[in-house]
Structures are given as C-alpha cells and as structure tokens.
Amino acid sequence: DFWFANQFAAGIEKAGLKPSYLFGTAHVSDARTLGLMEGIVEELSTSDVLLVELDEDLLRAAEVMEAYSLPEGETLDDRLTEDERTRLADAAAQHGMPWFSARRMRPSILSVMMSIPPCAKLTLLRGEEVLDNRIIAAAREANLSVTALETMDEQLAAMARLDDAVQLAALLEATRQDTDPTGDLHETVIALHSRGVAANGLKGRGSVTA
Numbered sequence: 001d002f003w004f005a006n007q008f009a010a011g012i013e014k015a016g017l018k019p020s021y022l023f024g025t026a027h028v029s030d031a032r033t034l035g036l037m038e039g040i041v042e043e044l045s046t047s048d049v050l051l052v053e054l055d056e057d058l059l060r061a062a063e064v065m066e067a068y069s070l071p072e073g074e075t076l077d078d079r080l081t082e083d084e085r086t087r088l089a090d091a092a093a094q095h096g097m098p099w100f101s102a103r104r105m106r107p108s109i110l111s112v113m114m115s116i117p118p119c120a121k122l123t124l125l126r127g128e129e130v131l132d133n134r135i136i137a138a139a140r141e142a143n144l145s146v147t148a149l150e151t152m153d154e155q156l157a158a159m160a161r162l163d164d165a166v167q168l169a170a171l172l173e174a175t176r177q178d179t180d181p182t183g184d185l186h187e188t189v190i191a192l193h194s195r196g197v198a199a200n201g202l203k204g205r206g207s208v209t210a
Helices: 031-044 061-068 082-094 107-114 118-125 131-141 152-160 164-175 182-194
Strands: 002-005 010-013 049-052 145-148
Touching (some): 031 131, 031 182, 082 107, 082 164, 107 164, 118 182, 131 145
Antiparallel strands (some): 002 010
C-alpha cells in the first residue's frame, strides 16, 4: 500500500486492485475551477463508478421544502427582537432574499443560503453548472454508473438534528460584523481549487468520488 498525490487526487493504492480517486469539490460555478476538469475527466476514463454525496435527480421537492422550512405557522419573527429582526432582514436582503421568504426558513438553511455571496448566485441564475454537476455529467457521458453515498432520507434526518437555536445565534453573530466575509471566503475557495490545492483527496479502490 502507498500514498499517492497529484494536482487532482491523493490517496492509497493497493497491489492487485484498481485505484480510486477522491476529489474535494466546492459547489461553485466559477470558470476558474474548470481547469480541473481535464485531469478529472482523465481519471474518470479509467474508472467504473462515480460516487457522489447525493443524487440530486432523486430529490423529492415537497419533502425538501418541508425540511427547509419552520413548522407551519412559525416564523423567525417569533424568535427575534426587533433589532435582531432588522439586522437579519437587512443581511438576507443583501443576499437577494426578501424577509417574507427568509423568515420562514430554518436557521441552518438560511445560514447556508447566506454563505453564498451575491456574485456566485448570479452565475447560478445564469444557469452555469457547479463543478460537482459538471463531473457528474462527464461521468454519465463516459457511461459510468453514478451512485450516491447518502440517501435523501439520510440527509433530511441529519438536517432535522441541527439545533435551530445554535444556528440562529451564529447567524445573528455574523450580522454584528462590520463586513460580510462570505465574498472573501468564496474567493479563497476558488483560488485553492484553481490551483488544484483543494481538489486533492484520497485514492482507494476502483472508483471516483466527488
């Protein structure tokens, strides 16, 4: 057994077994990440299956929306002071979310939505595919089997276990900062991916995992 690393993958090979590759990807559509695709497609060409976190084709929209939302009749207004509501509504508006929609979201989901800077949302609105989806499309074009590591039920159950009070406290703390750090964090992730740093992962047995 030995460790292996390059710009696109890192991990373990074992004598007598086909290697596997684990790619660390971010849900971004910035064109600077597309340079990774050439190396990833090359690894796909020698693989049999692509393992992904979740098969989005199997998402059940109604259940997802229910999991994302507070219980019927509840809003974040019920959990906030007037000052907190104003600050959080202003922050949500900067991310393109009107308060009448944001206030119905569970704090954990609102936190995820507000972690994406407005510039990144624009690329998604233009229909540009994130890196993960480009890898899935390339795998299917190469006739690889695409299999999810988690089911939608498992993901929804994990979301249900998140503590709304803790998530809301973290959101409010973020609104107290003088500047929104999401743009800087997003740019850092893209810079790492464009250099292949964040794309390194584990090489194990017989598959590609993104």
